[in-house]
Amino acid sequence: MSSDSHNRPTPTTDGPPPIQIKRRTLLIGLGALGAMGVIGYWATAAKPNNNGSTFATALRIPPLLESEMLDGERVFRLSAQAGETELVPGVWFATMGFNGTHLGPTLRAVRGEKVRVHVTNNLPVATTAHWHGMLLPASQDGTAHQAIAPGATWKPSWQIDQPAATLWYHPHPHGQTELQVGSGMAGVFLIDEQTPSGLPSDYGVDDIPLIIQDVTVQSGGQRPGTPTTAPIGRIGNTVIVNGTHEPHFAATTRQLRLRVLNASAARCYNLELSTGEQFHLVGTDGGLLPAPSPMGSLLLSPAERAEIVVTVPQDADLVLRSVPHDLGMSKGDDMTSGAEDTFGILRITGAGAATAGGLPTALPSARHPGRASGIERHFILGDTTINGKSMDMDRIDTVVAAGSTEMWMLENTSKRAHNFHVHGTQFVVAAENGGTPEPRNRGWKDTIFIAPGGTAELMVPFGGYADPTTPYMYHCHMLWHEDQGMMAQYVLTDGEPSSEPVMHPNAMHH
Ligand SMILES: [Cu+2]
Structure with a gap:
């Protein structure tokens, strides 16, 4: 969170700040050791089995990030940084965040707007800023192909071109995502439509x-x-x-x-x-x-x-x-x-809850695409692999025709629970485990849970941003699985689609 009230000054670190827990008294007593990330002592806590009776701390609301209009673009500024945060009373964690030591502010933009985000990396390690759920060119997507070196600023821009939604942003460095997201690097990115939906929309209030x-x-x-x-x-x-x-x-x-x-x-x-x-x-x-x-x-x-x-x-x-x-x-x-x-x-x-209107019976929802009759691809989810392969940044696994809609058939043949996220698109679940999708999966999705033995059929409408040299990712969003290599890459082409893996055109440069 960006609120200063629970943040401590940023210590000097010589590596990625790990998730670590220590008592504040120890940190003060052994200042240098604590700052170096040496673990001396661990606080204790029971398993989370509370019933809410002790819930007394006011919920923090991530602040809305201010922006400015420059040359027709709504410009936001984010700074990735490390520090220490008292996430649990009396327990300080080494954390990372945007514009603060933990989590990040909420970005908000209206459909049709052009946005630009200046992301400055003030961490001692490389990071990235991925716009999860956003429809945008792969070169602006913030994967490991757009790494931000310590001290550098990355300035992606794109036009908001999708329905109102709750998206989010987080780092996507290859092999380090669980650590960085787990340390607190995450924030919400809200997309609004010009026309209100009739749903509660007073940020931080309802x-x-x-x-x-x-x-x-x-x-x-x-x-x-x-x-x-x-x-x-x-x-x-x-x-x-x-x-x-x-x-x-x-x-x-x-x-x-x-x-x-x-x-x-x-x-x-x-x-x-x-x-x-x-x-x-x-x-x-x-x-x-x-x-x-x-x-x-x-x-x-x-x-x-x-x-x-x-x-x-x-x-x-x-x-x-x-x-x-x-x-x-x-x-x-x-x-x-x-x-x-x-x-x-x-x-x-609800002590102060005044009477308010009911829910709208109909919501402005984007129409689902028809079932695609073109290309159908099959993906087998293993323990930490997709179609038996591990992530290779120099391999393009899938070449998709820009603007086309494909059927993606997923099958989890492992004994592990997975989920599946596709960058650069929002898809519709045509079938789940051979039948009608669960009620929770009947809207627009970019990530779907798949249990062991489970299947999902996705109708995936791809964007029009053809770029043969910059891939989008698809992967398991259990972050340890992703870090283990349960990830693959697709590019959008103006030419012929293909399912044969090809070497990345920039492979020689990596
Ligand atoms: Cu997984």
Whole structure:
């Protein structure tokens, strides 16, 4: 978070600041050691099994980033930096963020606008800034092909050309994404339409981003960033929302629109209300649904977003929480992956909630494409591979005709839960596990969860930004899997599409 209130001065570091937890007293006492990232002592914390009763800290709201209009472009400025942040009372973490030591501000732009972001890297290591869910040229997408060296500034620009949606931004350095995102490098990027949707839209009042992450607070000698104890990656034992531990939000309106982003490395959340009441899903990764969809629970895997509307009665005191779910792995693997955990995420009270209008019955939603009749591609998800291969930055795995719509058929033949994210597009799920998609997957998506043995058929409309030399990525968004190489590359061409891997035209330059 960018608020200064819980940030400490940035220490000098000689490497990537790992996820690490230490007591503040120790840090002060052993200043130099702490600054060097040496672990001396670990705080303790119970497994997240609270019921919300202790949730007393006001939910932090990421500030809206100011911008300026320059030469017809809306210009934003971000600075990647490292520091230390008290994410849990009394527990300081070595963290990274944008314009602060943890998380980043919210960027907001209107469809049709040209935007430019100046991203300055004030970290001691290379990073990137990827605009997750954005339709834009691959050269502006912020993958490892657009690495930002320490001290450098990268200035991507593009025209916003997609429906209103909750997108996000985070680093995408090859092999380092779990560490950097897990250290706090994530922020929300909101796209608006000119015409309002009728949904709550007063940012920070009744339109609230919820960036959910899990961190590890424990005793013992676990080295930061290393051990992946679950088959899907690092699972923390403590949940924070917008960098707030056990947060509380005092609603002043009857309807709350929560824009939930799972910015965790691997943990999935199965959201429900402690009251047992339903909420309404109104938007998925890429935009709004045609109509609010009532549901009692909602599974959100890493990188997915869900816009939900919660009705808050005047005297309400309820908790948005995560409850056990089925990731489809063995019981032991599901357990170590957090699937059996129950914990509060956000306490919501409604003491001041005034009467407000109900939900719109219809929402402005972009029409789905018809089922593509052209190219159909098959992707087999292994333990950490796609079609048996590991990521190679010099290999183009897939050549797609710019502007075409393809069917992408996914099959998880491994025993691990995965999800699948495609850059530079928003897709529609035509089928899931051979049948109708789950209600949560019936809107525009850029990331979809696929359990072991599961399948998904995606209708993928690709953009028109042909560029034979700069690839987009598609990959598992369980970040440890991605870092292990569960990623591949496609380019958009004005020529013939192909599925044969080709060497990157710039391979000699890497
Ligand atoms: Cu995976």
